[in-house]
Amino acid sequence: MKNIKNTKMELSQETMNVGFIKKVEALSGSSVRRCFQCGKCSAGCPMRSFMDHPPNRIVRLIQLGQWERVLAGRSIWYCASCETCSTRCPNKVDLAAIMDALRKLSWDADGPSKESYVQLANKLFINNIKQYGRQYEMRLAAVFNVKSGQFLKDLMLGPKLISKGKLKMFHSKNKNLAEIEKIFSRIEEMRKNGDAP
Amino acid sequence: MSPTKNVLNYSYYPGCSLHASGKEYDESARALFKMLKIGLQEVPDWFCCGATPAHNVDELLSLALCAKNLELANAVEGDLAVACAACFSRLKTTQHKLGENEVKRRQVEQAIDGKVILEKPVKHLLEILARDFGLENLRGTVKKPLTGLKIATYYGCLLTRPPEVPQLDCVEAPTIMERVVETTGAESVPWSHRMECCGANFTLSRPGVVLKLTGDILASAKRAGADCLVVACPLCHGNLDIRQKEIEEVTGEEYRMPVFYITQLLALACGVSPGKLGFGSMIVNPVPLLKEKNLL
Numbered sequence: 001m002k003n004i005k006n007t008k009m010e011l012s013q014e015t016m017n018v019g020f021i022k023k024v025e026a027l028s029g030s031s032v033r034r035c036f037q038c039g040k041c042s043a044g045c046p047m048r049s050f051m052d053h054p055p056n057r058i059v060r061l062i063q064l065g066q067w068e069r070v071l072a073g074r075s076i077w078y079c080a081s082c083e084t085c086s087t088r089c090p091n092k093v094d095l096a097a098i099m100d101a102l103r104k105l106s107w108d109a110d111g112p113s114k115e116s117y118v119q120l121a122n123k124l125f126i127n128n129i130k131q132y133g134r135q136y137e138m139r140l141a142a143v144f145n146v147k148s149g150q151f152l153k154d155l156m157l158g159p160k161l162i163s164k165g166k167l168k169m170f171h172s173k174n175k176n177l178a179e180i181e182k183i184f185s186r187i188e189e190m191r192k193n194g195d196a197p
Numbered sequence: 198m199s200p201t202k203n204v205l206n207y208s209y210y211p212g213c214s215l216h217a218s219g220k221e222y223d224e225s226a227r228a229l230f231k232m233l234k235i236g237l238q239e240v241p242d243w244f245c246c247g248a249t250p251a252h253n254v255d256e257l258l259s260l261a262l263c264a265k266n267l268e269l270a271n272a273v274e275g276d277l278a279v280a281c282a283a284c285f286s287r288l289k290t291t292q293h294k295l296g297e298n299e300v301k302r303r304q305v306e307q308a309i310d311g312k313v314i315l316e317k318p319v320k321h322l323l324e325i326l327a328r329d330f331g332l333e334n335l336r337g338t339v340k341k342p343l344t345g346l347k348i349a350t351y352y353g354c355l356l357t358r359p360p361e362v363p364q365l366d367c368v369e370a371p372t373i374m375e376r377v378v379e380t381t382g383a384e385s386v387p388w389s390h391r392m393e394c395c396g397a398n399f400t401l402s403r404p405g406v407v408l409k410l411t412g413d414i415l416a417s418a419k420r421a422g423a424d425c426l427v428v429a430c431p432l433c434h435g436n437l438d439i440r441q442k443e444i445e446e447v448t449g450e451e452y453r454m455p456v457f458y459i460t461q462l463l464a465l466a467c468g469v470s471p472g473k474l475g476f477g478s479m480i481v482n483p484v485p486l487l488k489e490k491n492l493l
Contacts, residue, residue, distance in 0.1 A: 027256070029294075029298065046394040046396075047394070047406070049409075050403075050406060078406070080354075080394050080396065080397055080399065080406075081354075081397075082354040082355075082358065082397075083354055083355070083359045084354070084358065084394070086358070086359045087358045087359050087360055087368055087369075094359075096359070100252055100254075101256075103253050103254050104254050104256065107254040117402040117403060118399075118402045120402065121250065121398070121401045121402035122250040122253055122254055125248070125250035125251070125398075126247075126251060126254075126258070128245070129244065129245045129247065129262065133245065134213045134216070134244055134245045135213035135214075135217075135248075136213075136217070137213075137214070137217050137218055140401065141401060144401055153404075154404070157439065160480065161218065161439070164480065165220065165478055166217060166439075166478060167217060167218070168216070168217050174242055175241075175242040176242045176244055176265075176269070179265065180244055180265075183258075183261050183262065183265060183309055184258070186308045186309075186310065187308050190257075190304065190307060195307070196257055196304045196307075196308075197257070
């Protein structure tokens with residue numbers, strides 16, 4: 001993907017991508033266009049300092065058709081879903097839901113964003129549900145370290161947690177596993193038929 | 198009305214963390230409820246609610262997982278008691294969203310091949326203790342007041358936000374946790390970071406985020422003169438307790454601040470044997486503090 005971070009922004013009727021705005025609005029159930037840039041979301045955002053674009057700028061970029069910058073950036077993956085923005089928005093823009101929608105769009109396009117660790121963690125988490133029905137933190141952490149190439153991450157924490165009985169070494173399969181598998185396959189089927197986003 | 202024989206009965210959704218990293222929350226909740234004669238019956242073979250990762254990238258999956266869990270829970274008598282703030286938020290969000298949005302509800306019903314249960318009340322343990330059981334009754338059951346203990350009550354994000362969903366208390370200035378804690382005779386200190394985000398599940402993918410955000414929370418609690426923190430969410434607990442030593446190493450500050458689940462402190466005050474409250478599973482050892490205050 002070309003470096004679009006420092007390129008000049010050109011605005012015209014053609015570049016304002018209303019189609020994309022409508023897609024985000026349909027997915028999130030929140031208006032994007034109602035935002036008037038008061039900045040209250042960014043003022044309260046605990047993750048602001050980790051983001052390349054603060055939350056209010058994310059909305060502005062989408063309003064202006066610059067969605068590629070948003071999907072290529074780190075911000076959407078650094079949102080913690082703490083809901084502070086949605087709680088405080090004076091225009092009832094549900095920014096936390098918009099972030100979910102943007103992540104889904106980026107995810108479905110196989111993540112053009114460079115933030116790979118958060119996406120990897122999400123993927124492993126969802127795979128765990130599909131495979132076991134529940135989360136097993138030990139497996140989640142171990143597989144994450146292997147797949148992200150950080151073999152030594154939290155090395156000292158593991159044995160300590162095991163000795164405190166906080167990580168289960170063995171686990172049983174959930175009796176409702178077949179039901180869960182069906183949910184996954186039904187959703188896949190619905191998407192294939194265009195019945196669900 | 199003083200409860201005699203299981204006046205209150207609930208179906209119980211512990212959530213994944215309570216079977217592993219948050220097991221002392223599960224142990225102490227069960228011990229407390231037993232002492233208070235509140236029935237708790239675990240939903241058989243419940244599964245993961247999807248938590249943040251599912252709704253992060255796949256709303257339909259997240260709603261479907263929660264809807265299926267609600268269906269499982271509906272087979273067990275009583276309102277649904279939820280311990281984890283994240284599970285509580287997801288289950289309630291599902292009811293809220295699907296109650297409002299006909300299109301999404303039909304999609305979810307197709308995905309789970311069943312009806313979405315919108316009527317079953319979903320309640321956080323905190324809400325059950327403060328409202329259903331009642332503060333007066335709680336005060337009445339205290340046998341060993343936690344006098345002299347200064348507590349920083351930590352809400353985190355999902356117990357109160359967004360305002361339409363949990364409806365536990367005021368969204369910007371809640372007091373429910375303070376009111377519950379104060380029934381034990383302990384003192385809750387006023388402090389700045391009780392509703393700031395701890396970094397939650399970034400603990401796996403980007404622990405640096407947690408070190409910063411949770412570090413700020415610990416610093417604020419210390420500035421306010423608290424002896425310990427109290428939480429009602431296993432993720433907040435994991436970050437504040439498990440990551441505390443690392444935060445001390447990074448910042449050079451010394452906290453050694455025990456992080457209790459609210460059920461642990463209430464149970465201790467109600468006279469449950471400390472051996473049943475999982476104090477040994479906590480990373481920051483609470484025993485020295487409790488001994489210093491003559492509470493053990």
